[in-house]
Amino acid sequence: MPSGTTSHAQHIRKTLEQHHTGVVDQFYKKHAQTLRFAKDHSLALAGAVILTAAALGASHAHAFDQTRQKQQQETSSLQSFMELLTSLMASRQTLNSAEEQVVADALSKKFGLKLQVSLDGNRLNEIFGYVGKEQHLRRWPGDSLAGHDLPSAGMAPLQGAFKDFASMDQEKYYVAVQLHELPNWNRDWSTLKPWYKYRKVFVFNPVNQKGIVAVIGDAGPAKFTGKTFGGSPEVMDYLQMKDGSQKGKAVLLFVDDKQNKIALGPIESTANYLAGN
Amino acid sequence: MNYIFEDIVETQSILLIIEEHFEDAAERTHMKNLVKDTIHHKVLDLVLDELDAEHKLLLLAGIEDETQHQSLLERLKDWIEGFEDKIRFRAKEAETELIQLITVG
Numbered sequence: 207m208p209s210g211t212t213s214h215a216q217h218i219r220k221t222l223e224q225h226h227t228g229v230v231d232q233f234y235k236k237h238a239q240t241l242r243f244a245k246d247h248s249l250a251l252a253g254a255v256i257l258t259a260a261a262l263g264a265s266h267a268h269a270f271d272q273t274r275q276k277q278q279q280e281t282s283s284l285q286s287f288m289e290l291l292t293s294l295m296a297s298r299q300t301l302n303s304a305e306e307q308v309v310a311d312a313l314s315k316k317f318g319l320k321l322q323v324s325l326d327g328n329r330l331n332e333i334f335g336y337v338g339k340e341q342h343l344r345r346w347p348g349d350s351l352a353g354h355d356l357p358s359a360g361m362a363p364l365q366g367a368f369k370d371f372a373s374m375d376q377e378k379y380y381v382a383v384q385l386h387e388l389p390n391w392n393r394d395w396s397t398l399k400p401w402y403k404y405r406k407v408f409v410f411n412p413v414n415q416k417g418i419v420a421v422i423g424d425a426g427p428a429k430f431t432g433k434t435f436g437g438s439p440e441v442m443d444y445l446q447m448k449d450g451s452q453k454g455k456a457v458l459l460f461v462d463d464k465q466n467k468i469a470l471g472p473i474e475s476t477a478n479y480l481a482g483n
Numbered sequence: 484m485n486y487i488f489e490d491i492v493e494t495q496s497i498l499l500i501i502e503e504h505f506e507d508a509a510e511r512t513h514m515k516n517l518v519k520d521t522i523h524h525k526v527l528d529l530v531l532d533e534l535d536a537e538h539k540l541l542l543l544a545g546i547e548d549e550t551q552h553q554s555l556l557e558r559l560k561d562w563i564e565g566f567e568d569k570i571r572f573r574a575k576e577a578e579t580e581l582i583q584l585i586t587v588g
Contacts, residue, residue: 218504236528304536311536312536
């Protein structure tokens, strides 16, 4: 012990060291997922930070138009972040829960939607996976292929899991999800089925960053296919996604739209809108 | 090493107590660093709680690079309403807690 250190100083040192250990432990436990993600992707994230810092630095030289500069910074930040996420998703089979939340937050901002990994306590078995191309579904008894766009996709012989659609757009922009793979499906299907029926979702293709609002219109595909979702002919066409050997992965999130104001169909990035104003 | 929030928060009282009780320069530095690190984690905890997932990661990616601190602080002001007041308050709380700990008992 250094000379001149009193017993009270010893008490101070011991107390502060113990307290420091407790504070740091608590911090790392509380923020473990975020810290792990940041560490795992530190190089890519650092790149995103440098890009956004450059955008910020540029804005200081043009203080006369701060509002517009801020919008552009946000757009630049978001775009660099989306590129980061795209490269992340290209290299991953699945996303952990921290990554899922990052993706949901980034896409919410990019498209101006309130996107959720889980909603009302419900979540899909996966939010990221391969998408298979589905056929058209019969919207109601007597429906025929002639009444659908993209007739070359064909029509399934049976109606979807939820039977009649309430509108033409619901069938046009539908996805199939693996309801049967939900851990509580067998026990709670009678309450889960109405909740998932035509539930609004957002589908995002990370390769071209296109997004579309759709509904859950059917159950499937079977797990052995290696696919996680199915997309209607129109959904697949807009997202430019293919099936078979060229199949691609998409992100699928719930749209929190309790007032039912979000229209089904393709949706443009709001970040581009900000940049143009 | 400079902590990112160091120039905004004011925690002189606890540092003066350290000055007063530790004569050895190396030990004084160690104790001051311990205090700063404790307060830094308390403030960072608050900041992370205020940010969405994307902003958390952008902050963490640059927090250890001092050349990024100024731009990160500018962005934190945009991202968190009342950012400076909030972190000053949290730092003061943390400092008060430390002073109570070492003066009680």
